[in-house]
Amino acid sequence: MSLTSWRRLTRHQLFWPATILVALLLxxxxxxxxxxxxxxxxxHLYGSLVSILVFGTPLILVxxxxxxxxxxxxxxxxxxxxxxxxxxxxxxxxxxQPxxxxxxxxxxxVALALVVSLLLGAWNGLLVARAGVQPIIATLVLMVAGRGIAQLITGGFIITVQSRPYQTIGGYLFTLPTGVFIAVAAVVGTLAVTRRTALGxxxxxxxxxxxxxRLAGVRAQRITILVYVFCALCxxxxxxxxxSNLANADANNAGLWIELDAILAVVIGGTPLTGGRFSLGGTVLGALILQTLKTTIYTIGVPSQANMVFEAAVVIIVCLIQSPDFRRRATAPFRGGTRTGSPPVRQPAGVDTPVEARP
Incomplete structure (x- = not known):
């Protein structure tokens, strides 16, 4: 592979997330x-890779x-x-049910749960798009109140079910985790809609x-409401x-702090928090990186007290490796450049140096 081809490959948006994922697995x-x-x-299939898929597919969807x-x-x-x-x-x-x-x-x-999820997403979208509430505040309201609503539904207890049809959602289908088929369908469908139509x-x-x-004729409010509805559906x-995987509903712990992992997966995948562009493939790789990292922590025997510290340190390293500016500064000494400082300012032709600046 030529140097030009290698540089072109390393500049691809998915190169570093994929490289980091492979490095974590190895x-x-x-x-x-x-x-x-x-x-x-x-x-059904069994192994650490399968476990990563089983526990990683909910994060991929979110x-x-x-x-x-x-x-x-x-x-x-x-x-x-x-x-x-x-x-x-x-x-x-x-x-x-009897x-x-x-x-x-x-x-x-399933239908009842999904309809309510759509309504919750519409609520978030209306607060942001129509009421003009800041997204972090609008969704923070539901983050706090929603957990209480879930506890009211369960009465504060863990509800256990013994429904074989329902457990299929979090179980296995054709030896593979059912969640894999759901996640693949969601990713492919989203890619088709956003990249094959004007919606993206x-x-x-x-x-x-x-x-x-809005001034160009785009119905920005409708687009905003739509993405919040889609996020809630996922x-x-x-x-x-x-x-379904746990065969119970625990309102206290279900999805606890998954919003932070989801945001982190999006950022690792190359989507900027400022908006304006996105990478669905990068998001999938980011989610798999985080789940692989969690599995790695338990595999190498990191003490439970240091789990979060270890995970945070690795995430910082991952984000730095992905930063083009950091890589440029880190490799500057090997390329004959300097890490800091600005290049010397050249004096225009015909302009003499002031007497005060002469040595």
């Missing part, structure tokens, strides 16, 4: 030699919706609360300059996957 091999091995147990919100220059802190409400509604409905294994009961519970450009235009987009599906 880092586990000395501690767990069979880390990359995948086998079949009880009729981060997918968060990407579209951030692309418009907004933020959504309520996705964890929406997850809790979605799982609480579904499990609460199923637990009251036959929990009825397919109709599971389908009705409209979202980026709103994030770049909402007022200029969070609602993630809540169903989480509660």
């Amino acid at each position: 880092f586990n091999l000395p501690f767990t030699p069979g880390f990359l091995a995948v086998g079949v147990r009880n009729g 981060a997918l919706g968060m990407t579209m919100v951030i692309a418009t220059g907004g933020i959504d802190l309520s996705v964890g609360a929406v997850m809790a409400i979605s799982g609480a509604l579904a499990c609460s409905y199923i637990s009251r 036959d929990q294994n009825a397919v109709t009961a599971a389908l009705t519970a 450009l409209l979202v980026e235009s709103v994030g770049g300059n909402a007022e200029a987009s 969070a609602g599906v993630a809540g169903l996957m989480n509660s």
Whole structure:
């Protein structure tokens, strides 16, 4: 590979996230030699890689919706609360049915949870687009109140369900985790809508300059409401996957702090918090990096007291590696440049140096 081709490859938006993900996976091999091995147990695939997919797909879904919100220059802190409400509604409905294994009961519970998630997203979108409330404040309201709503639905208890049709959402299908099929469908569908139609450009235009987009004929308010509804829908599906996988609804812990992981996954994937552009592929890689990092922490035996510190340190390193400016400054001594300072100012021709500045 020529030097020009290598530089072109390293400048690709997905190169560094993909490289970091591969490096994290390989880092586990000395501690767990069979880390990359995948086998079949009880009729489905089993292994560390499968576990990363099982626990990473809810984060991928939430981060997918968060990407579209951030692309418009907004933020959504309520996705964890929406997850809790979605799982609480579904499990609460199923637990009251005489036959929990009825397919109709599971389908009705899923439909109820998703409809409420859409309404919650519309509420966030209306506060931001129509009422003019700052996104961080509008979604912070639902982040706090939504967790309380979920606790009211469950009565403050953990609701356990024994519904085989419902557990399929967080279980396995054709030996693979069902969440993988859901996440792939969501990512492919979002890519098709945003990159094969004008919607992606409209979202980026709103994030770049909402007022200029409005003056150009773009219905910025509708676009803003739409992305918040989509984000809440993704969070609602993630809540169903989480509660189905655990076979219960825990309003206190379901989706707790997942909004921070989702924002971090979006940033690692290359989407700026200022909006104006987005990378769905980068978001998926960012979510997988975070889940692989969590798995790595447990694999190498980091003490539980230092988990968060270790994770924060690795995330900082990952973000620095992805920064073009940091890489340029770090490699400046090897390229004959300087890390700091500005280049000397050349005096225009015909202009003499002042007497005070002469040596």
